[in-house]
Amino acid sequence: MSDVILRAPVVLTMAGGPIEDGAVAIRGERIADVGRFREVRARNTAEVIDLGGSVLLPGLINTHCHLDYTMLRGRIARQPSFTDWIRTINSHKAGFSTDDYIAAIDAGFREARRFGTTTILNLTACPQAATRAADVLRTFWCAELIDVRPNSDPHEITDAACDALAHLASPLAGRGLAPHAPYTASAELYRHVGRIASHEDFVRTTHVAESFEELQMFRHASGALYDFLAELGRDMSDCGNETAFARLLRLCSDKSRWIFAHANELTDDDFQLLRRADPLHIVHCPRSHGYFRHTRFAYERLRDAGVNVCIGTDSLASAPDLSLLAELRIFARERPHVSARELLEMVTTNAAAALRRQGELGRLLPGYLADIVAVPFQGKPLEAYEGVVAHEGAISFVMLNGEPQQVQ
Numbered sequence: 047m048s049d050v051i052l053r054a055p056v057v058l059t060m061a062g063g064p065i066e067d068g069a070v071a072i073r074g075e076r077i078a079d080v081g082r083f084r085e086v087r088a089r090n091t092a093e094v095i096d097l098g099g100s101v102l103l104p105g106l107i108n109t110h111c112h113l114d115y116t117m118l119r120g121r122i123a124r125q126p127s128f129t130d131w132i133r134t135i136n137s138h139k140a141g142f143s144t145d146d147y148i149a150a151i152d153a154g155f156r157e158a159r160r161f162g163t164t165t166i167l168n169l170t171a172c173p174q175a176a177t178r179a180a181d182v183l184r185t186f187w188c189a190e191l192i193d194v195r196p197n198s199d200p201h202e203i204t205d206a207a208c209d210a211l212a213h214l215a216s217p218l219a220g221r222g223l224a225p226h227a228p229y230t231a232s233a234e235l236y237r238h239v240g241r242i243a244s245h246e247d248f249v250r251t252t253h254v255a256e257s258f259e260e261l262q263m264f265r266h267a268s269g270a271l272y273d274f275l276a277e278l279g280r281d282m283s284d285c286g287n288e289t290a291f292a293r294l295l296r297l298c299s300d301k302s303r304w305i306f307a308h309a310n311e312l313t314d315d316d317f318q319l320l321r322r323a324d325p326l327h328i329v330h331c332p333r334s335h336g337y338f339r340h341t342r343f344a345y346e347r348l349r350d351a352g353v354n355v356c357i358g359t360d361s362l363a364s365a366p367d368l369s370l371l372a373e374l375r376i377f378a379r380e381r382p383h384v385s386a387r388e389l390l391e392m393v394t395t396n397a398a399a400a401l402r403r404q405g406e407l408g409r410l411l412p413g414y415l416a417d418i419v420a421v422p423f424q425g426k427p428l429e430a431y432e433g434v435v436a437h438e439g440a441i442s443f444v445m446l447n448g449e450p451q452q453v454q
């Protein structure tokens with residue numbers, strides 16, 4: 047791609063205020079200049095792409111997603127319990143081949159990009175699919191690791207996933223590991239992943255405190271999830287004592303290097319612990335949360351305790367589509383006091399910080415990667431944040447790594 051200048055009536059850099067009649071100059075895969083069109087044009091010689099009638103902003107970042115389940119949209123009716131949902135999705139997964147995973151991931155990539163996502167943290171049960179799925183988004187491939195069955199070897203499982211991820215050659219691919227959750231991943235699995243991820247600089251993520259049944263299991267050694275896992279032969283001697291969240295904080299060294307998904311069911315003691323911990327990254331998935339009818343997500347309490355809150359979609363087995371803007375609208379419905387800019391930060395700057403890429407993703411600034419989207423907008427610059435969040439459906443323009451993409 048030769049050098050190009052993108053011009054739009056409003057540019058939201060997510061670093062300063064909105065820029066009226068703004069422009070972003072791109073050189074190769076990175077942003078070279080940002081400012082008022084007239085000034086950017088004077089400083090740079092390049093073809094101008096005029097995106098009239100739209101607002102430019104950084105490509106959106108989805109920090110929690112399972113594209114493996116794109117084909118399960120609308121296929122799993124609401125279940126009486128979270129445990130029943132796990133049973134149901136497991137029965138679907140049992141029939142999936144590697145080609146099914148690749149098809150699901152490819153379809154998910156295209157859908158996510160249509161809704162303005164340019165970076166995705168994708169947990170996958172099939173890390174070998176990563177080398178064959180299309181290369182259409184900046185993707186942090188996180189191999190999902192489960193060693194719940196007796197005789198599973200956490201080292202073997204992790205090492206096999208690392209071997210699969212080692213074949214990733216794309217410049218758009220990052221690597222990561224995802225012990226599934228404290229109820230499906232052993233203490234040794236968490237410790238081993240911590241060691242490898244530190245050494246390799248992998249992204250690391252896990253589910254925690256997602257359901258009330260998980261809280262019941264760890265705190266009281268009872269409930270549907272407890273019974274289900276005991277039946278599978280899981281060693282339940284870690285139950286009946288601390289919460290899942292407390293357990294996880296004990297198992298994860300370098301806590302602020304982890305991205306924790308959900309944290310819906312936290313106790314007052316858990317909040318005490320997180321206040322004392324280094325700043326944590328937590329991903330909330332509003333529509334999946336609604337599907338499962340979890341306890342209200344304690345956004346204000348977490349934010350005020352210094353947690354970096356991000357937004358993800360989770361999978362299409364519990365959400366209707368992969369639109370982050372739709373997630374923000376559902377989140378905002380219960381929280382009208384949260385500004386549109388604060389909402390957008392959760393899928394740009396906060397998400398980039400959680401991925402430890404805050405120096406090159408999530409903002410439009412010189413030196414940052416040229417991942418840029420345009421959303422149709424007619425209005426005053428100060429209303430552009432609201433205009434973006436309100437936008438429904440596909441977006442009008444996507445640039446990924448300096449290259450304009452087909453979005454329809």
Ligand SMILES: [Zn+2]
Pocket residue numbers: 110111112253307360361
């Ligand atoms: Zn998940």
